[in-house]
Amino acid sequence: xxxxxxxxxxxxxxxxxxxxxxxxxxxxxxxxxxxxxxxxxxxxxxxxxxxxxxxxxxxxxxxxxxxxxxxxxxxxxxxxxxxxxxxxxxxxxxxxxxxxxxxxxxxxxxxxxxxxxxxxxxxxxxxxxxxxxxxxxxxxxxxxxxxxxxxxxxxxxxxxxxxxxxxxxxxxxxxxxxxxxxxxxxxxxxxxxxxxxxxxxxxxxxxxxxxxxxxxxxxxxxxxxxxxxxxxxxxxxxxxxxxxxxxxxxxxxxxxxxxxxxxxxxxxxxxxxxxxxxxxxxxxxxxxxxxxxxxxxxxxxxxxxxxxxxxxxxxxxxxxxxxxxxxxxxxxxxxxxxxxxxxxxxxxxxxxxxxxxxxxxxxxxxxxxxxxxxxxxxxxxxxxxxxxxxxxxxxxxxxxxxxxxxxxxxxxxxxxxxxxxxxxxxxxxxxxxxxxxxxxxxxxxxxxxxxxxxxxxxxxxxxxxxxxxxxxxxxxxxxxxxxxxxxxxxxxxxxxxxxxxxxxxxxxxxxxxxxxxxxxxxxxxxxxxxxxxxxxxxxxxxxxxxxxxxxxxxxxxxxxxxxxxxxxxx
Numbered sequence: 001x002x003x004x005x006x007x008x009x010x011x012x013x014x015x016x017x018x019x020x021x022x023x024x025x026x027x028x029x030x031x032x033x034x035x036x037x038x039x040x041x042x043x044x045x046x047x048x049x050x051x052x053x054x055x056x057x058x059x060x061x062x063x064x065x066x067x068x069x070x071x072x073x074x075x076x077x078x079x080x081x082x083x084x085x086x087x088x089x090x091x092x093x094x095x096x097x098x099x100x101x102x103x104x105x106x107x108x109x110x111x112x113x114x115x116x117x118x119x120x121x122x123x124x125x126x127x128x129x130x131x132x133x134x135x136x137x138x139x140x141x142x143x144x145x146x147x148x149x150x151x152x153x154x155x156x157x158x159x160x161x162x163x164x165x166x167x168x169x170x171x172x173x174x175x176x177x178x179x180x181x182x183x184x185x186x187x188x189x190x191x192x193x194x195x196x197x198x199x200x201x202x203x204x205x206x207x208x209x210x211x212x213x214x215x216x217x218x219x220x221x222x223x224x225x226x227x228x229x230x231x232x233x234x235x236x237x238x239x240x241x242x243x244x245x246x247x248x249x250x251x252x253x254x255x256x257x258x259x260x261x262x263x264x265x266x267x268x269x270x271x272x273x274x275x276x277x278x279x280x281x282x283x284x285x286x287x288x289x290x291x292x293x294x295x296x297x298x299x300x301x302x303x304x305x306x307x308x309x310x311x312x313x314x315x316x317x318x319x320x321x322x323x324x325x326x327x328x329x330x331x332x333x334x335x336x337x338x339x340x341x342x343x344x345x346x347x348x349x350x351x352x353x354x355x356x357x358x359x360x361x362x363x364x365x366x367x368x369x370x371x372x373x374x375x376x377x378x379x380x381x382x383x384x385x386x387x388x389x390x391x392x393x394x395x396x397x398x399x400x401x402x403x404x405x406x407x408x409x410x411x412x413x414x415x416x417x418x419x420x421x422x423x424x425x426x427x428x429x430x431x432x433x434x435x436x437x438x439x440x441x442x443x444x445x446x447x448x449x450x451x452x453x454x455x456x457x458x459x460x461x462x463x464x465x466x467x468x469x470x471x472x473x474x475x476x477x478x479x480x481x482x483x484x485x486x487x488x489x490x491x492x493x494x495x496x497x498x499x500x501x502x503x504x505x506x507x508x509x510x511x512x513x514x515x516x517x518x519x520x521x522x523x524x525x526x527x528x529x530x531x532x533x534x535x536x537x538x539x540x541x542x543x544x545x546x547x548x549x550x551x552x553x554x555x556x557x558x559x560x561x562x563x564x565x566x567x568x569x570x
Contacts, residue, residue, distance in 0.1 A: 005410030012414040016179045016421070030454045034433040035101050040260045044178050045270025048257045048426075049248070050278065051177035054184060055423030056138040056416045058285060064392035066289030070217035072231045074286055076486070076537070077279050079241025080248075084275030087249045088268040090504055095255065096264050102437050103255040103500075110503040111511035113442075118518055119499055120438040123252055124431060126492040128464055131427040132471025133484055135161065138420035139472065140393060147308070151473055158469035161424045165432075165465070166458045174260050176425070180418040185281065187415030188288055194404055195291040200298050207344055208294045214343055214359050215297075215366055217290045220283075230535040239537025242544050243490055246497035248274075253430035292399050297340050300333040303376050305394040309387065318383035325376045332372055336365040428468070432461030490536045491529055494543020495522045501544065502551045509555045516558075517550035 001009075040048075065073050098106055104123070108116035139154040196205055203211075212218050222232040229235065248254045248271065261267035303326050304310040313322050339361050346354035377389040400412045436457040441448065448456070495518050502514050525543045528534055534542075 001410065001413075002406040004407045005413070008407055008410035009414045009417070012183060012411070013417055013421075016176050016183070016418060019176065019179060030436075030450050030457060031101070033454055034429075034437070034457060035256065035259055038260055039262050040174055040266065040270075041262065042266045042269035042273060044174060045258050045261050045267060046273030046277075047181040048174045048177040048260075049254060049270060049274045050281065051181045051184070051419070051422040052253055052257055052426040053247075053278075053423070054181070054281070054419055055134045056420035057134060057423075058282075059184070059188070059416045059419050060137050060140065060393050060397060062282070062285045063289030063292060063396035064394070066217070066286040067293045067395045068392050070212075070219040071283070071286050071290060072219045072222060074220060074279065074283050075222070075231045075233055075236035076240050077244075077282050078233065078236035079238065080244040080278050081275040082237075082241050083244035083248060084271045086245060088271050091249045091500075092258065092264055092267050092271070094504070095259060096267070100259075101256075102252050102434050103250050104252070104434065104438050107499065107503060108442075111514055115499065115511045115515045115518070116438060117443075118515060119250070119496055120434050122492050122496050122522065123250075123434060124464075126488055127251065127253060127427055128431055128467050129471050130488050131424060131431065131464065131468035133488075134420065134424050134427060135468050136472040137393070138417055140397070143308075154472045155469055157420070158465055158472065161421060162428065162462055162465035165425045165428045166461050174257060177422045180422040183411075183418045184415050185284075187411050188284055190408060191400070191404070191412060192284070192288050192291060194408060195288065195295050195399075198295060198403060203294075203298065203344070207347075208291065210344070210347055211294050211297055211340060212290045214340075214362050215293070216363070217293055226535075227538055228533050228535055230537065235535055235537040239490070239535070239540050242497060242540035243486070243493055243537060246493035246500075246540065246544070247489060250496050250500050251430070251493070252434050253426045256430050256433060257426065289396060292396060295399070295403075298337060300330060302398060303329045303373065304380070304389075304391055305398045306391040307394075307398065309380065309384075309389075309391070312387075313380050313383045316383040318379050322376065322379050322383070325372060325379060329369070329372050329376070332365070332369045336362070336369060339365050424468070428461050428465050431464035432457050435460040435464070487529075487536045490539040491525055492522070492543075494525060494540040494545075495547055497540070498544040498547025498551070502548055506548070506551065509551045512558050513555035514547065514551045516554050517547045520550055521546035 062073065094106060095103065098109060100106055102120070104116050104120040107119050135158050136154060139150060139157045143150045143153045196208065199208060209218065222229075223234070224232055225234050226232065227235075258267040258270055261270060302310070304313075310322075313319065339358060343355065343358035343362055346358050380387060380389050397416075400409060404412060436453060440456055440460070441453055445452070445456075498521060499514055499518050502509050502517075521543050524546060525539050528542065529536070529539065
């Protein structure tokens with residue numbers, strides 16, 4: 001980090017935070033603190049919704065995912081636009097009509113208190129844990145760049161975000177996210193342009209795409225139906241639809257964002273804005289990872305992208321063994337570069353036979369390189385027993401650190417930290433709001449003063465921040481971080497969505513039936529996750545379908561339940 005990098009990083013971050021706190025300076029009541037003043041227009045709502053989902057994990061893990069697995073992860077988002085239409089048509093008008101702060105308040109008015117608390121409880125579990133992963137991701141950056149131990153860095157990052165969130169409340173979150181989203185997308189466009197500029201002179205943009213395709217990295221859409229395959233068209237359009245419907249329609253971290261709109265129309269337009277731009281945004285971020293992959297076909301990539309881990313291995317008894325593997329890695333990369341050049345020459349000459357032969361040779365060279373990487377990780381495991389060797393989350397930040405010029409390096413770090421701040425702030429704000437509104441004020445202190453509830457909401461936000469920091473210390477044991485967050489959501493979202501769909505569309509099903517169905521459904525999904533190889537996106541479909549079907553069956557056999565008694569203040 002040069003002085004210019006630090007100036008760009010600190011200046012960008014400070015401006016965003018100060019702007020948000022200034023815009024939220026009038027939040028003196030619980031209503032204003034938890035929901036804002038309901039004055040936002042659709043562009044701010046749309047950017048806030050996008051920024052909440054686009055955490056630092058997005059900018060760390062997604063390029064690494066594309067580097068190793070290609071573009072197919074974009075299929076995960078194919079169901080999102082359809083979900084935005086349904087939420088805008090059904091969910092938003094109901095939330096506005098009932099004037100709720102959290103989505104789970106509606107469940108009591110429709111069913112009963114226990115169903116409301118169940119929905120809120122499932123949200124608190126999965127979002128509280130996901131917030132820990134969200135804190136861990138940017139901590140990787142600071143740990144890697146500044147050489148700090150990872151655990152203290154996690155604690156420091158968590159403390160900063162807790163302070164920012166508790167001080168500003170919901171309106172500060174929404175206001176800062178507008179600027180953060182501009183910084184994020186601008187930074188990724190700059191990164192893509194720099195990578196293209198760094199390619200050899202004879203490698204045009206078109207040739208870069210050809211190289212990526214030859215290695216199977218341009219695998220945008222697959223119509224092969226396989227329930228064990230995480231990413232294909234069918235899992236994206238179905239499982240992705242149900243996951244998006246649940247996340248944007250019932251997750252308080254998102255519901256709280258679009259309920260700050262000045263009208264139903266503004267909230268609807270904000271959601272549709274997100275539906276239109278989300279897939280192109282994810283395509284861009286994935287494509288940046290593919291460009292990094294292409295760049296490293298002409299320049300030797302690190303054998304281990306986790307540089308601090310490599311340095312630790314060099315101080316062990318296996319240092320000589322690791323050095324021998326590195327020498328073989330250099331040879332393999334040199335041979336692969338020569339094969340890439342032969343492929344480009346055959347393609348430019350229009351020699352289809354030579355091109356086909358070269359494609360096969362490239363895939364063989366790639367497999368050989370992957371085998372060497374596996375061997376290197378085995379050496380690391382012997383040298384440092386118990387250490388995590390998976391390093392895909394270090395790929396993009398490692399490239400940024402090594403190859404981006406001064407100033408732009410600071411900008412990309414600002415992008416990732418802006419994403420971290422935006423997503424974590426939304427999560428902690430939603431966790432605090434749900435705990436306060438659905439549990440504390442509803443069950444324990446229904447007659448508390450507004451001042452008392454406001455203080456309690458801030459304390460609960462701090463509490464969940466501490467929980468997230470605690471869980472973040474275990475995040476290094478997880479696989480790819482973006483997958484970890486989505487798997488965690490898929491385990492719980494289907495059940496929550498099923499409860500809401502029954503509430504909206506099956507008016508004769510009452511609270512006892514849907515509560516029993518939800519408990520059985522959640523237990524079933526957890527069992528399938530632990531015992532089966534089903535792709536995690538399908539858990540959203542399974543959980544939701546079980547709640548609907550079991551709810552209908554239980555309603556037919558259970559005694560008729562009386563209409564719910566409205567909650568105080570409803």
